[in-house]
Amino acid sequence: MRIDPKVYNRRYDRRIVQDLKEEEKKLRCVIGSGWYRAEVEHPKEWERLRQVIAEIKSRCEIECEVCGKHAYEMWATLGLDKVYCSEHVPRGVMLIRVQDRIGGNDVPVPYVVGNGSVEFRYDDVIMWAEPSMYGVNGQMVSAGYMVYFCWVEHGRRIWKLWESEVDRLRRGKIEEVMVEIATKWKAGVRRCSGCGKEMKLEEVAGYPLFAGINCHECWERHCEETEEQRRTGKVCSMCGKPWNDCYC
Numbered sequence: 099m100r101i102d103p104k105v106y107n108r109r110y111d112r113r114i115v116q117d118l119k120e121e122e123k124k125l126r127c128v129i130g131s132g133w134y135r136a137e138v139e140h141p142k143e144w145e146r147l148r149q150v151i152a153e154i155k156s157r158c159e160i161e162c163e164v165c166g167k168h169a170y171e172m173w174a175t176l177g178l179d180k181v182y183c184s185e186h187v188p189r190g191v192m193l194i195r196v197q198d199r200i201g202g203n204d205v206p207v208p209y210v211v212g213n214g215s216v217e218f219r220y221d222d223v224i225m226w227a228e229p230s231m232y233g234v235n236g237q238m239v240s241a242g243y244m245v246y247f248c249w250v251e252h253g254r255r256i257w258k259l260w261e262s263e264v265d266r267l268r269r270g271k272i273e274e275v276m277v278e279i280a281t282k283w284k285a286g287v288r289r290c291s292g293c294g295k296e297m298k299l300e301e302v303a304g305y306p307l308f309a310g311i312n313c314h315e316c317w318e319r320h321c322e323e324t325e326e327q328r329r330t331g332k333v334c335s336m337c338g339k340p341w342n343d344c345y346c
C-alpha cells in the first residue's frame with residue numbers, strides 16, 4: 099500500500115523538493131568553501147541559499163496528525179500511515195520513533211540511535227531495539243547485534259528485562275512483550291533494576307542512579323556500597339559525593 103506523503107506534510111512534493119535540492123547543490127558550488135566571505139562575495143546566492151534551505155525544511159518536515167505541528171521527536175505507527183508529536187501519541191498503539199523529515203522514499207525513516215537501535219513505544223513503555231535485519235515497511239534499519247533496552251515512565255525508569263523476554267524479543271515478539279510490560283506497569287507492578295524481582299509499588303525501597311528502582315535487598319546493598327565508597331574516598335572529584343550518588 100502506497101501512502102500519500104501529504105499525510106506527513108501538505109506542502110510536500112517530491113519533484114519540487116528534488117529541484118530545490120539540485121538548486122541548493124549548485125548554489126553551494128558557487129559559494130564554495132569560503133563561507134565566512136560568502137555574504138559579501140556572493141550576496142545573491144547567499145540569500146537564495148537561505149531561502150532554498152528554509153523552503154526544503156518547510157516542505158519536508160513531518161507534522162503531527164493531531165496538532166499539525168512539527169517537533170524534533172516524532173512517532174509513527176508501524177504502517178507509517180500516521181505520525182504524531184510526543185505530546186499527541188495515542189495510547190494502545192505500537193509506534194516507532196522516526197526522523198523529523200520525510201525520507202527519500204516519501205515516507206518517514208526510523209530514527210536510529212547508537213549501533214542501529216530503533217525506538218519503539220507503547221503507552222509508557224519504550225524499547226530500544228537493535229534488531230538484526232529488522233525493517234519497517236521496507237525501511238531497512240540495520241544488521242545489528244540484537245540488544246534491547248526497556249524503559250518505562252516515558253524513559254525515566256529502567257525496566258530490567260528477563261532473559262525469557264529477551265529471547266522472545268529476538269524472535270520478533272516486540273509488540274507482545276511491550277504490551278505485557280505496559281499492562282504490568284499499569285497494574286502497579288514494579289521490577290527491581292538490580293535483581294529483576296517483581297514487586298508492588300509500596301514495596302519499592304529506593305531509586306538508585308541512574309533511572310534505577312530497587313527492592314529492599316538491592317537497596318540495602320546499594321546503600322552499603324555507597325557508604326563503603328564514602329569511607330574509602332571513592333568520591334567524585336567534582337561534587338564530592340560517592341560515585342553511586344554522583345550526577346556529574
Ligand SMILES: [Zn+2]
Pocket residue numbers: 162163164165166167182183184185186
Ligand atoms: Zn501534536
Ligand SMILES: [Zn+2]
Pocket residue numbers: 290291292293294295312313314315316317
Ligand atoms: Zn532487587
Ligand SMILES: [Zn+2]
Pocket residue numbers: 334335336337338339344345346
Ligand atoms: Zn559528581
